[in-house]
Amino acid sequence: MEALAGNPLFWLLALIGVVLTGISKSGFAGGAGVVAVPLLALVMPIPQAVFLVLPLLLVMDVKTIQYYRHHASWPELRAVVPAALLGIVAGGLMLGSMPEQALKLTLGIISIVFALWQRLAPVLGGMRGAAWLWGGISGLTSTLIHAGGPPVNIYLIARQLPKLTWLATAGIFFGIMNLTKVIPYLLTGEWGADVFLASLALLPVALLGTWLGRHIQGRIQDRMFMLCCRGLLLGSGLLLVVQASLR
Template identity: 55%
Template sequence: MTAAVWGDALFWLLAVVGVFLTGISKSGFAGGAGVVAVPLLALVVSPALAVTLMLPLLLVMDAQIITHHRRNLCPGELRALLPAALVGIALGSFLLTALPDAPLQLLLGAMSIGFALMQWRRPRLVARRGLGALMGGIAGATSTLIHAGGPPLNMYLATRQLPRAVWLSTAAVFFASVNVVKVFAYQAVDLWRLETLLLSAVLLPVAVAGILAGHRIQAVLSEAAFQRAVMVCLGLSGLLLIAKALA
């Protein structure tokens, strides 16, 4: 499967679009944009290949973002989130290898549509005991399956009424920590391949370009408008994934 994608024009088109949008997302412009990369790639490759391809790129982006946001970290929030996130990562890694491609595509498609709908009508949670552990676990699992831990994490952080700088810093360190753990989790279930890493290396300039573009786009396009466009793309990707699985 991996060897075949090198000459696949559709794969490269979807990969460039997905990675570029993820770079914009990581720039701080639109936290939900990064959700769309794996559903797009999973239309043409296996979900397992899609997530392993994206992870090295996310780690590079994390390093760049932390240099900007590390000073406003809230350690207490991380203590509430990270232990349960580890459980979620273990569960997500198990599902990636235990489920055949068709059921996994159904799951990813349903998650994609769910996240798109949440953007239009975001649920309002009330802060209560254990909410950090619950949403941390969900974020760990969804991040492992689809690199989409942002929606559950942001739903929790919204209940904390944090200053924007603290919110961004906490989210940046949370995802950097989760992504580092996912390196070992993917290794434990034997997902890493040398050719996948080579694909990631080829796409690295696209990720950097997305980060740089994110800072510039903020001056000409509102975050809300960009998010709406991305969520439409995510919803359509989810529908196509479900159709592919059922076919």
């Protein structure tokens, strides 16, 4: 990690990834929050990238909840959170053993297909048990590679929530998930002080990203917001597929 601290490419990728993640969380319900880990994985091992990003996600979650908490849909949260918690348990048991390439490729393909095929929304997101399916997948993929945004957004897009309700609900959902993920991450015994110090150094960048996201979403209408979410879902899926093919 000491070598990374003096690597300009590491800080450039971290800056880009963290700012985009912050904008995504507070402006687009986490639709592109998957970008930080794949970018950092270009210059560091994926487990270290995952550990580095988690404290930043928690800070972003706090700010997002602070911005939108009064608009949250508690029925939707009650529907998806239990499944997500089960997914986190499964992901915690699989940490370090699940082939990341297979996970990235599967999630990337699902994201791309959904983003390009608008009629898939009521089929995938509105199916019986959709909250359990996508909530569980979100908890699993979030624990392994912080890629919980695309699965839960498949469900939320189908629910056709108003923009602020979507942002608030997603913010609280991710806040609960990321706080819970601290437990399995600590149990791995691989969350080093050097990685945590790098996270602290990037906190101002995380706060800047969430501030930008809030101001960007306030200038976008609901229809454009939905299109942006689909675009971010497509971009996330493509990035995951590229990452899977390169390893």
